[in-house]
Amino acid sequence: MWSRDRWHEMFYTLSKNKLRTGLSGFTVALGIFIFVLLFGFGNGLKNSFQEFFLDDATNTIWLYPGQTQKPYRGFKAKRRIIFRNDDLTDIQQNFGFYLEYMTPRISRNALVKHGMESNNYSVRGIAPGHQYAEKTIITAGRYINETDLAQRTKYATIGRLVEQDLFKGKSGLGKDIDVGGVSFKVVGVYRDEGGDNEERLIYIPYTTRQQLEKSNDRIDQIILAFRPELGYAGALAFEKKLMAFLRKKHFVAPDDQRGIFVRNVAADFKESQQFASILQLIVTFVGLGTLLAGIIGISNIMVYVVKERTKELGIRKAIGATPKSVVGMILHESVFITTIAGYAGLLAGVGTLALIGKSLEDYFIINPYISTNTAIAATLTLIVFGAIAGYIPARRAAKIKPIIALRDD
Secondary structure, eight states: OOOOHHHHHHHHHHHTTTHHHHHHHHHHHHHHHHHHHHHHHHHHHHHHHHHHHHSSSSSSEEEEBBOSSSSSSOSSSOBBBBBBBBHHHHHHHHHHEEEEEEEEEEEEEEEEEEEEEEEEEEEEEETTHHHHHHOOOEEEEEOOOOOHHHHHHOEEEEHHHHHHHTTTOOOOOOOOOEEEEEEEEEEEEEETTOOOOGGSSSEEEEEHHHHHHOOOOESSEEEEEEOOOGGGHHHHHHHHHHHHHHHHEEEEEEOOSSSEEEEEEHHHHHHHHHHHHHHHHHHHHHHHHHHHHHHHHHHHHHHHHHHHHHHHHHHHTTOOOOHHHHHHHHHHHHHHHHHHHHHHHHHHHHHHHHEEEEEEETOOOOOOOOOOOHHHHHHHHHHHHHHHHHHHHHHHHHHHHHHHHTTTO
């Protein structure tokens, strides 16, 4: 069936009918090309969505003081809630079993100077656990540690771009910087995958920040990480108990949602995973629809091809060709065209994704790609259905009697 004569005959037929061959191949290539692009764009959207959540740790709960909306236990509404150091102590004592680490955060803006260089930066008072919450990567020196908290040191860990701005390409490690009129020594430099804004921050001990503000013990927000083995359900239960405790301590009505705000990153991440799954289903259905359109296109062309060659097939049968050899001839051509065009479309699609991938980041499509297995599976699927598309009309034509086929116009 796959003899050398068959190959010579096939190439002769294809070269004699270039337009027909080109249309068949173009339909297949276009189907695979569009499928690869759509699937790649879908994966790029998933990457963008997940990157938004994966910049920070996913086992954290963020607490923000708010303003009460309801009177409660003699306290009026519109009361501003304030977190203090004793909140950290109470949370540690009552929920230590659940905790992996905890850090407060106090954010202030300040004019920062070194020599003749200066700029405005956000300066955050934090504890060592903040490094893990933000997934901060130390590139030189160290992060703020427990000794810094206890001694209220005037040490600072600065972002990569802060170092670049103030020290102009030189190392800032061990140098002094003026932070809002107070001298701090740079003990570390970090980078952050979150982007430029995350690398233009300065971290100092939160106890030092409180001392500079007349030794007050106020905290802007509290970030705590629960043990990963708690899982999603355990994280929600922990959040519920924690919020009940804090509302009771700060005299906030149990149903007052604005007295204390909470953001459970585990819940957000769970929702992001669900969204990603839905997005993957949508992409899959779109891809299958594209492949189906390609299959229908191939089927229509093959029906036309066989119809056009009815008289030729009649002559072949009249001089002794068997139905099996007629079907084999059409099937051979169909598989050959579908395979060559399919992989041409595959290469074109993958090449296009690689070429335009970085330019799509402004449209929230990051690193669009399609896995090798998915691309090959889609191409093989189209080849199989291309063979079936050629087999069905060829088998029908092979059953036509030679005398009837020769009369076909």
